[in-house]
Each structure stands twice: as C-alpha cells, then as structure tokens.
Amino acid sequence: MKSELTVKAIENGTVIDHIQAENLYKIISIIGIENIDTEVFIGNNLDSKKYGKKAIIKIADKFPSMDDVNKIALIDPNAVINIIKDYKVVDKQQVELPNTIKKFVKCINPKCITNHDDVETDFKVVKKDGKIGLKCYYCEKVTGQNNIEVIK
Amino acid sequence: MKNKSLISINDFSKEEYFKILDLAEEFQKNPNQKLLENHVVASLFFEPSTRTRLSFETAVQRLGGRVIGFSEASSTSVSKGESLKDTILTVSRYADLIIMRHPIEGSARHASVVSDKPIINAGDGSNQHPTQCLLDLYSIRKTQGTLENLNLFLVGDLKYGRTVHSLLQAMAQFNPVFNFVSPPSLRMPQEYKDHLDELGIKYYEHDQLDENINHADIIYVTRVQKERFSDPMDYEKVKNAYILKNKMLENTKPNLKILHPLPRVNEINTDVDTNEKAYYFDQAENGVYTRMAIMALMLGIK
Numbered sequence: 001m002k003s004e005l006t007v008k009a010i011e012n013g014t015v016i017d018h019i020q021a022e023n024l025y026k027i028i029s030i031i032g033i034e035n036i037d038t039e040v041f042i043g044n045n046l047d048s049k050k051y052g053k054k055a056i057i058k059i060a061d062k063f064p065s066m067d068d069v070n071k072i073a074l075i076d077p078n079a080v081i082n083i084i085k086d087y088k089v090v091d092k093q094q095v096e097l098p099n100t101i102k103k104f105v106k107c108i109n110p111k112c113i114t115n116h117d118d119v120e121t122d123f124k125v126v127k128k129d130g131k132i133g134l135k136c137y138y139c140e141k142v143t144g145q146n147n148i149e150v151i152k
Numbered sequence: 153m154k155n156k157s158l159i160s161i162n163d164f165s166k167e168e169y170f171k172i173l174d175l176a177e178e179f180q181k182n183p184n185q186k187l188l189e190n191h192v193v194a195s196l197f198f199e200p201s202t203r204t205r206l207s208f209e210t211a212v213q214r215l216g217g218r219v220i221g222f223s224e225a226s227s228t229s230v231s232k233g234e235s236l237k238d239t240i241l242t243v244s245r246y247a248d249l250i251i252m253r254h255p256i257e258g259s260a261r262h263a264s265v266v267s268d269k270p271i272i273n274a275g276d277g278s279n280q281h282p283t284q285c286l287l288d289l290y291s292i293r294k295t296q297g298t299l300e301n302l303n304l305f306l307v308g309d310l311k312y313g314r315t316v317h318s319l320l321q322a323m324a325q326f327n328p329v330f331n332f333v334s335p336p337s338l339r340m341p342q343e344y345k346d347h348l349d350e351l352g353i354k355y356y357e358h359d360q361l362d363e364n365i366n367h368a369d370i371i372y373v374t375r376v377q378k379e380r381f382s383d384p385m386d387y388e389k390v391k392n393a394y395i396l397k398n399k400m401l402e403n404t405k406p407n408l409k410i411l412h413p414l415p416r417v418n419e420i421n422t423d424v425d426t427n428e429k430a431y432y433f434d435q436a437e438n439g440v441y442t443r444m445a446i447m448a449l450m451l452g453i454k
C-alpha cells in the first residue's frame with residue numbers, strides 16, 4: 001500500500017505494478033510511453049517485500065492491448081497489470097508469456113529475411129536456464145532476452 | 153509428404169527421412185523413370201551454386217520433367233528490384249515445384265508461406281540446406297547398413313559449417329558418438345553441444361586429426377575457409393593441420409567411409425581418392441537419387 005500512496009492515484013486507466021526496478025526503462029521504451037498524451041506517473045526504487053526495489057507505471061485513460069501485455073511479459077514476466085475504473089481495481093492480471101511473438105520484435109540476425117524484405121517477424125518463445133529466447137520462424141536464430149529490440 | 157515444402161531438416165520426422173531414403177534406393181537401382189513427364193520444375197538460384205544446381209536439374213531430367221529458371225540473379229527481374237515475394241508468386245503460377253537457393257536466411261521459409269506450390273530449400277545463407285543433409289543420411293545408411301549407434305568424426309570448420317550442424321541435428325536422433333576435430337577458433341558452437349547434452353549423447357573435442365580416427369565409422373570432412381579467420385596468421389597456422397592423408401587410414405576400421413560435401417580444396421589429399429574408404433564422389437551421385445525421391449514424394453507421384 002505504501003507505494004500506492006507514493007504515486008498519485010488515477011481515476012481510470014492502467015497500473016503496471018511489481019516491475020523489477022531494473023526493468024522499468026525497458027518497459028517504458030517497449031510500450032512507447034513517450035507517445036502517450038494522457039497523464040503518466042512513474043515511480044521507481046519503491047520498497048517491495050518481494051523484490052527489494054520495484055517500479056510502478058500509472059497511465060490515465062488508456063487500456064493495454066494484447067500486444068502491450070505481450071511486450072511487458074517479454075521484459076518482466078512478474079509484472080502485474082491492474083485496470084482501474086473509478087479509482088477501483090476492476091481487473092488484475094499477472095502477465096503471461098505467449099508461445100509466439102509476432103511483429104514487434106526485431107530479429108537479431110542481420111542476414112534474416114525479416115531485416116531485408118517486407119516480412120513481419122514471427123518468433124517462438126523458448127526458455128533455457130530460466131532465460132527467455134525468441135527463435136525466429138524464418139532464419140531459426142535465437143534472439144536472447146538481453147538483445148530484444150522493439151520495432152516501432 | 154505431398155505438397156509439403158522442405159525448408160529445414162527439422163520439418164521432417166524420422167519416419168519421413170526413412171521414406172525418402174527408401175525411395176532414393178529404388179531410384180538408384182532404376183534411375184530413369186518418366187514420373188515427372190508432365191511436370192515443370194522451377195530452379196531459382198539467386199546466388200550461383202553450380203554443383204547443387206546440376207544435381208537438382210539432373211534429378212528432374214532423370215525423372216523426365218522439364219526445368220525452367222536461372223542460375224544467378226543478375227540476369228533477372230530481381231536485379232530490377234522485384235521482391236522475393238513477387239518472384240515466387242509469379243513462378244508458382246508457372247511451375248509445379250520450386251527449388252530455390254538464396255543468400256538471405258529465412259528466404260525459403262518466406263517463399264513457402266507465400267507460395268501454394270511446394271518449395272525445396274537448396275540453401276538459404278548459412279541457415280539450412282536440407283537436401284544435403286538427407287543425401288548425407290542416405291550415404292551413411294547405405295555404407296553402414298544403419299544410422300544407429302555410429303561413431304562419427306566431424307572435421308574442419310565446425311563453427312560456421314551449416315552442413316555439419318544439420319548432420320548433427322539429424323544424426324542425434326540415432327544414438328551416435330560424435331568426435332569434433334577443428335581448430336580451437338572453429339569449434340562446434342555451444343548451442344549444438346547443449347542440444348547433445350540434453351539428449352544424453354556423447355561427444356569429444358579434438359584439436360588434432362590423429363589416430364583417434366581408428367575408431368571412426370564415418371569421417372565427415374569440411375573445408376576450413378581462409379575468410380573465417382580475422383588474422384591471416386591464424387589461418388596459416390592451421391591450414392595444413394587438418395589434411396586427411398592416405399597413410400593416416402592404415403589402421404582405420406574396414407567399414408570406415410570418408411564423406412565430404414564438396415568442393416574439396418586440399419583438406420583431403422588426392423592420394424585418398426583411390427582408397428576404397430573414399431566415398432565423396434559416390435556421395436555426390438547419391439545426391440541425385442535423394443533429390444529425385446524428395447521431388448517425387450512432394451509432388452505426390454510416389
């Protein structure tokens with residue numbers, strides 16, 4: 001509750017909570033917060049029992065698309081998305097990694113067809129040693145979690 | 153297998169491999185069968201590869217089919233800026249089957265998505281070249297009588313060699329022992345070794361080509377290319393370290409066969425050629441039968 005008070009409450013919109021502090025800036029970039037024209041509140045390095053330090057993002061009057069949820073899951077699978085109406089949480093969802101990721105991530109392989117022709121990327125999500133990788137449907141190369149670059 | 157494309161060696165199951173190898177054996181016994189008489193096959197080589205192209209085109213001709221296509225992209229509409237998608241959509245209206253080689257990785261998969269005719273990947277950059285892998289399996293099974301429990305030596309450039317990576321993935325399903333012989337800078341990538349670890353398959357790494365080969369059932373040699381070394385001195389140091397010579401074969405197993413995807417430069421000494429353990433030209437010939445089998449199955453005429 002403490003963190004809720006630290007950052008101003010919103011009447012309607014989305015609260016992305018339980019972000020590990022180190023993932024905050026990646027999430028800001030992956031969902032393109034710079035293009036949002038409504039009120040946005042960001043809190044970082046807030047105390048959390050679970051992680052030590054956590055981050056929170058509150059976005060007024062906007063609700064996430066499936067794509068946005070997938071993007072967040074890719075960066076921080078532990079994040080929680082709260083949908084707020086009239087200052088109340090009406091829906092709370094733990095993000096979940098999908099089996100496939102389409103369009104918004106770039107393939108790391110410069111020789112891949114998706115980096116040459118007008119072909120949308122398409123990856124299978126693979127997990128190894130607790131790390132996430134994206135295996136390209138076309139060139140079969142794996143883009144590691146640390147190399148994920150978003151197509152805007 | 154009818155109408156299915158062959159893009160990656162992982163597209164086909166073990167059972168499908170056997171179906172292809174069995175039919176290839178039939179074609180070897182009787183290589184001229186007019187099964188493709190009413191078919192047109194497109195052979196699209198966006199980058200030149202004379203050996204692969206001739207092998208495929210021989211396979212079509214032996215089956216009585218006709219070939220259209222090109223052997224390099226510079227003389228085609230591609231050089232005028234046509235997208236791969238448009239080229240494939242057009243050619244798929246003309247031909248019953250498309251064989252393609254392209255320098256961009258994933259291009260063949262993309263073609264198989266846009267085309268309603270089956271595509272055979274004849275090499276997409278450093279990614280896949282599945283018909284090479286199938287002809288290697290054919291050659292191994294034919295000479296050893298089985299694919300199971302073999303001791304395989306892979307020699308040369310194991311880091312960038314697409315052929316050895318595909319062969320490793322395919323053979324890993326048959327409980328082999330692998331021996332990797334390469335310069336330290338061209339070792340088998342970790343991801344492939346991890347894959348073998350997961351499957352519980354044994355492998356050993358060697359810096360030298362030495363008497364260890366006396367345990368081999370198959371020695372698969374690949375070329376160490378100069379352009380893979382950032383320092384030319386490093387290349388000079390290793391270039392003669394992995395040459396297979398006839399006298400090294402003295403105490404090898406009687407069933408040993410030496411394979412090479414060709415073209416060879418100097419990594420197998422020519423004095424090996426007359427040794428009955430040399431199998432690389434037979435292997436090239438097997439490529440024709442294997443490709444005949446693949447095409448006949450994909451067109452549903454066998």
Ligand SMILES: [Zn+2]
Nearest residue numbers: 107112136139
């Ligand atoms: Zn790719």
